[in-house]
Amino acid sequence: MADMRAPGVGLLLAQIGAHATERFAARVAGLDLTTPQVGLLRLVALDPGQSQQTLASTLGTPPSRLVTLVDGLDERGLIQRRRNADDRRLNAVHLTVAGERVMATIGGLATTHDEELVRALDRTERRQLRELLTRIAADQGLTSGVHPGYRTLPAEAVTGRGRRRGPARS
Amino acid sequence: MADMRAPGVGLLLAQIGAHATERFAARVAGLDLTTPQVGLLRLVALDPGQSQQTLASTLGTPPSRLVTLVDGLDERGLIQRRRNADDRRLNAVHLTVAGERVMATIGGLATTHDEELVRALDRTERRQLRELLTRIAADQGLTSGVHPGYRTLPAEAVTGRGRRRGPARS
DNA sequence: TATTGTTATACTCTATAACTATA
DNA sequence: TATAGTTATAGAGTATAACAATA
Numbered sequence: 001m002a003d004m005r006a007p008g009v010g011l012l013l014a015q016i017g018a019h020a021t022e023r024f025a026a027r028v029a030g031l032d033l034t035t036p037q038v039g040l041l042r043l044v045a046l047d048p049g050q051s052q053q054t055l056a057s058t059l060g061t062p063p064s065r066l067v068t069l070v071d072g073l074d075e076r077g078l079i080q081r082r083r084n085a086d087d088r089r090l091n092a093v094h095l096t097v098a099g100e101r102v103m104a105t106i107g108g109l110a111t112t113h114d115e116e117l118v119r120a121l122d123r124t125e126r127r128q129l130r131e132l133l134t135r136i137a138a139d140q141g142l143t144s145g146v147h148p149g150y151r152t153l154p155a156e157a158v159t160g161r162g163r164r165r166g167p168a169r170s
Numbered sequence: 171m172a173d174m175r176a177p178g179v180g181l182l183l184a185q186i187g188a189h190a191t192e193r194f195a196a197r198v199a200g201l202d203l204t205t206p207q208v209g210l211l212r213l214v215a216l217d218p219g220q221s222q223q224t225l226a227s228t229l230g231t232p233p234s235r236l237v238t239l240v241d242g243l244d245e246r247g248l249i250q251r252r253r254n255a256d257d258r259r260l261n262a263v264h265l266t267v268a269g270e271r272v273m274a275t276i277g278g279l280a281t282t283h284d285e286e287l288v289r290a291l292d293r294t295e296r297r298q299l300r301e302l303l304t305r306i307a308a309d310q311g312l313t314s315g316v317h318p319g320y321r322t323l324p325a326e327a328v329t330g331r332g333r334r335r336g337p338a339r340s
Numbered sequence: 341t342a343t344t345g346t347t348a349t350a351c352t353c354t355a356t357a358a359c360t361a362t363a
Numbered sequence: 364t365a366t367a368g369t370t371a372t373a374g375a376g377t378a379t380a381a382c383a384a385t386a
Contacts, residue, residue, distance in 0.1 A: 053367060053368080063368065067368065067370085
């Protein structure tokens, strides 16, 4: 197999990002949760009582999809819809006690996950990486803590960087 | 009350990686190509003449999916199946001249894409980032230049227990 | 009998749009 | 008439497994 030409930074980021998502998905699958569900839980935990419209807007997903997500987590007893008394069209979404427990567990998983991802780096390098990534995220206008996976992707993902020229082996 | 804890490095990587994929997908959409198609083109360009089985194995995708991808690019006149004379079950997949032209165009798009992604960083920082990411990719066992978006989901390694649900997006 | 490529089929996820209930 | 949430439906993308040709 040809050792490929050094991939660009965009492909590296896409590759590692997808890998990170995949690994995290495997971890939360042990709790019988999907990553979109975890993303919603995180958002609700961070700011309880938001309406479904608000949540959908933050996540960049259609309200109908949010209904499905909320349904699933509601049936699991992890979140709760509370009807707003002033405007009975609105649902305020809250975590249940069980939901808070699950979030604590997820927090632990995430810490382990992070540690495993950057285990090849020493402390200084981890700090550097974190700082560089934070700057990029801010510059690119990414909402803190919100995964773009909610938005519609044209396709699942393979960034390619083609420099052609004879195949270099190694 | 939510802790406004900063997102971990795993979430940052997942976020930026998905963003990178999304942006790149938008760029190649202008060529009426999807990112999986570009990924396959890249692989064929780097090492022409591989069989579909080999390509599928490298990408971690089922052979049947590869047929679909090859079909699309074949109809577009970008790649070619050449039957192996020694073993007539095998197809050797090659780029056409048009395919090579498209790869050159994609190379240009990728360069622009990379530049835009890391525009917040100076030259030294870009070099640092690239080095750190390369080390992580190697440590995590990622195949150079191959996006994990092809794989089906290796869910069991970490959690040990495993009810699995669908994988999530990158 | 085993392997390469193909086709047929079913399933999952998501978006669009129609619908209801409140305002 | 407008908005929040829901339901219904359709489409894209993918995996699984049966199948044909070749070894």
